[in-house]
Amino acid sequence: MRSKPLVLAPAERQRHMQRVTWISTLVDFLLSVVKLVIGFWVRSPALIADGIHSLSDLLTDGFVLAINRISHAEPDNDHPYGHARFETVGTVLLGAVLLLVGAGLGWDNINRLIGNAPVAEASTWAIAAAVLSLLSKELLYRYGLHWAEKLDSDLLKANAWHSRSDALSSLVVLFGVLATWFGYAWIESWAALLVAALIGQMGAVLGWNALQQLADRGLDEDRQAAIRNSIMQVPGVVSVHALRSRHMGNEYFIDVHIQVGNYISVSEGHQISDWVMRRLMREFSRLGDITLHIDPEDDETPVNHTLAPLRPDILAALAAYPALADSARVQIHYHRQQVLLELFFTRTPDAACQHEAAQAIAELEWLAAIELHQIHVAAR
Numbered sequence: 001m002r003s004k005p006l007v008l009a010p011a012e013r014q015r016h017m018q019r020v021t022w023i024s025t026l027v028d029f030l031l032s033v034v035k036l037v038i039g040f041w042v043r044s045p046a047l048i049a050d051g052i053h054s055l056s057d058l059l060t061d062g063f064v065l066a067i068n069r070i071s072h073a074e075p076d077n078d079h080p081y082g083h084a085r086f087e088t089v090g091t092v093l094l095g096a097v098l099l100l101v102g103a104g105l106g107w108d109n110i111n112r113l114i115g116n117a118p119v120a121e122a123s124t125w126a127i128a129a130a131v132l133s134l135l136s137k138e139l140l141y142r143y144g145l146h147w148a149e150k151l152d153s154d155l156l157k158a159n160a161w162h163s164r165s166d167a168l169s170s171l172v173v174l175f176g177v178l179a180t181w182f183g184y185a186w187i188e189s190w191a192a193l194l195v196a197a198l199i200g201q202m203g204a205v206l207g208w209n210a211l212q213q214l215a216d217r218g219l220d221e222d223r224q225a226a227i228r229n230s231i232m233q234v235p236g237v238v239s240v241h242a243l244r245s246r247h248m249g250n251e252y253f254i255d256v257h258i259q260v261g262n263y264i265s266v267s268e269g270h271q272i273s274d275w276v277m278r279r280l281m282r283e284f285s286r287l288g289d290i291t292l293h294i295d296p297e298d299d300e301t302p303v304n305h306t307l308a309p310l311r312p313d314i315l316a317a318l319a320a321y322p323a324l325a326d327s328a329r330v331q332i333h334y335h336r337q338q339v340l341l342e343l344f345f346t347r348t349p350d351a352a353c354q355h356e357a358a359q360a361i362a363e364l365e366w367l368a369a370i371e372l373h374q375i376h377v378a379a380r
Helices: 012-042 045-071 085-113 124-150 154-181 188-215 221-234 266-283 313-318 350-363
Strands: 237-248 251-258 287-295 331-335 338-346 367-374
Touching: 012 045, 012 124, 012 154, 045 085, 045 154, 085 154, 085 188, 124 154, 154 188, 221 237, 221 251, 221 266, 237 287, 251 266, 266 287, 313 331, 313 338, 338 350, 350 367
Parallel strands: 251 287, 338 367
Antiparallel strands: 237 251, 331 338
């Protein structure tokens, strides 16, 4: 059963990942020492080689520690979105390591099948070393995978599978030694080929998924639908469109357009966006960043390539109409590149204002309508 991911601050998540990796490092170190000591004691080249291989695992543990440190660094001028994608890069590289381990194991056992490499020696020490490596590495895999799911870290998952690759290799050695005792040494190579395929397949899956994240693969349709539904629950939102997403380490960033009423104020539109962001951050724990675009109309299918004028040009045009230019405040609205003006006067708009408004609408092609209002102020 998959563990439910924890919702942690970046620094706390980093500490958990460091602890898990340091435990893996300690186990790999102790295992390599035991294998080397026993190997030199009984003069077993196979055990010595296996001990050196366990020492090489310390390199991947050190690599994970370094990537963990880099990926949790604070954003800076060169990386304004943070460094979380270094964790994804590390997952790609560890996936490549698993592919190489699988390929190496497969090639070695193909040679054994065609008679170009010796079979495993049937010895008590070989069995003891294989059992020790199998148990310790399998326990390390299960521990690492548990925390990989808790921390939602593909990097830890890849390192856990690197531990399991050693466990499976030890299982093949143990199986081969026992098969050799009974005169069926060839069985080991066929079992090893199956293990090699499993390790290579997991490396390919982890590496490919990480590459997809580096290429900005978006969220699945179910998660996108959940985000849209959540946004639509906020009062004032008319519609949601142009939702885009990308992964950044174990988090994801989204940018989305929300349509609000045509004639609401800028401050009201901004307030609606604040409520949308607060709701999304509360409901989606892995959501790291949101970019919201507020649209007063549906802009998915533009209908006019000519832009309506901005305030300076509009006020300059109104100057030709003295009664309108006398307004105390001008509120401008845009709809499909047409302008609707609300003019506010400190007095009741008279017939001259109404006449000039009709004249302006007839003469200015970008002007769709003018509303005339008298200002009434109620204050404390």
